[in-house]
Amino acid sequence: MSDDIPLPAPKSLQSVIGAMLFGADHPMTPEELRNALQQRGVGAEPDTPEATFAAAGIREIRAYLEDIGATLSHADLGIRLCEEDGRFSLRTVPAAAPWVRTLLKNDTPQRLSRAALETLAIIAYRQPVSKAEIEAVRGVSTDHTVRALLELNLIRTVGRSELPGRPFLYGTTTTFLEHFGLKNIKDLQES
Numbered sequence: 001m002s003d004d005i006p007l008p009a010p011k012s013l014q015s016v017i018g019a020m021l022f023g024a025d026h027p028m029t030p031e032e033l034r035n036a037l038q039q040r041g042v043g044a045e046p047d048t049p050e051a052t053f054a055a056a057g058i059r060e061i062r063a064y065l066e067d068i069g070a071t072l073s074h075a076d077l078g079i080r081l082c083e084e085d086g087r088f089s090l091r092t093v094p095a096a097a098p099w100v101r102t103l104l105k106n107d108t109p110q111r112l113s114r115a116a117l118e119t120l121a122i123i124a125y126r127q128p129v130s131k132a133e134i135e136a137v138r139g140v141s142t143d144h145t146v147r148a149l150l151e152l153n154l155i156r157t158v159g160r161s162e163l164p165g166r167p168f169l170y171g172t173t174t175t176f177l178e179h180f181g182l183k184n185i186k187d188l189q190e191s
Contacts, residue, residue, distance in 0.1 A: 013037075013053050014064045018090075021068075027087035027174065030061045037061075084177035085184050094181075119145045120154060124176070124188055128158045128169035146170065154179065 010016050017033055034056060041054020065088055069081035078096045082089050092100050112120065119142050122134050134142050149155045158171040172185060182188065 010049055010053075013056055013060070014067055016049075016053055017061065017064050018068050021081070021088060021090050024089065027082075027084060027089035027178070029087050030058050030065065033061050034058060082178070082181070083183050084174055087174065089178075091178075113145075115140075115142075115145050116149060120149060120172075120176070123149075123155050123170050124172050124185065127171035127185070129171075130161050130163070130167040130169055132167060134170075 010019075016037070020033060020036060021028060037056055038054045041050045044050035044054065065081065072079050072081055072090075078093050079090055080093055082091045115138075118138060119134055122137050123129055126133065131142055131146055134146070146155070153173055153175040155170050155176065156173050157168045159169045160166040161169055176182075177184065
C-alpha cells in the first residue's frame with residue numbers, strides 16, 4: 001500500500017478562501033487571494049479545481065468573503081471575519097479572550113497607559129500630526145509615549161512637516177485598526 005494517498009479536492013472556492021485566510025500570517029486583500037489562486041492554477045489541467053478557482057475574479061472573491069463573514073457570524077463559532085483597510089483576516093471574538101489568553105499562557109491582556117491612549121487618540125483624529133502638535137494638545141512631553149507606540153506598531157511616521165526643522169508626522173497603522181476593530185480610519189468619526 002502506498003503512503004501517497006491523494007487528497008480530496010476542495011468542494012468550493014469559499015472553503016479554499018477560508019483556508020487561505022486561516023493559514024495566512026497577515027491580513028489579506030482580495031487581490032492577494034486572487035494572486036494565490038492564480039499561482040496555484042498555473043499549468044493546471046482544465047476542469048480541475050485549481051483551474052476553476054484560478055479564474056475567480058475580485059468581485060467573486062469579495063462575495064465569498066461576505067458569505068464567510070455571514071456564516072461565521074451566524075454559526076457562533078468564536079471566530080469572525082475582520083476587515084481593516086481592505087484587508088481580511090480571521091480572528092477570535094473578543095468575548096472569548098480570557099479563554100484564548102489562558103490557552104496561550106498570556107493571562108494578562110496588554111493594556112495601554114492613559115498617556116498612550118491619549119496620545120494615540122490625538123494621532124488618530126488629527127493625523128498626520130507632529131510631536132509638537134501632540135504635545136500642544138496634551139500639555140506634556142510625549143517622547144517616551146510616541147516611541148512606545150512606534151514600537152507597538154500602532155503608529156508610524158508618514159512624512160515630514162514643512163515647518164522649520166522638518167519634524168516627523170505621525171499616523172496610525174493597520175495594527176491600530178486591527179487592535180481597535182476598525183475597518184478604516186473613517187470609522188472613528190462614526191463611533
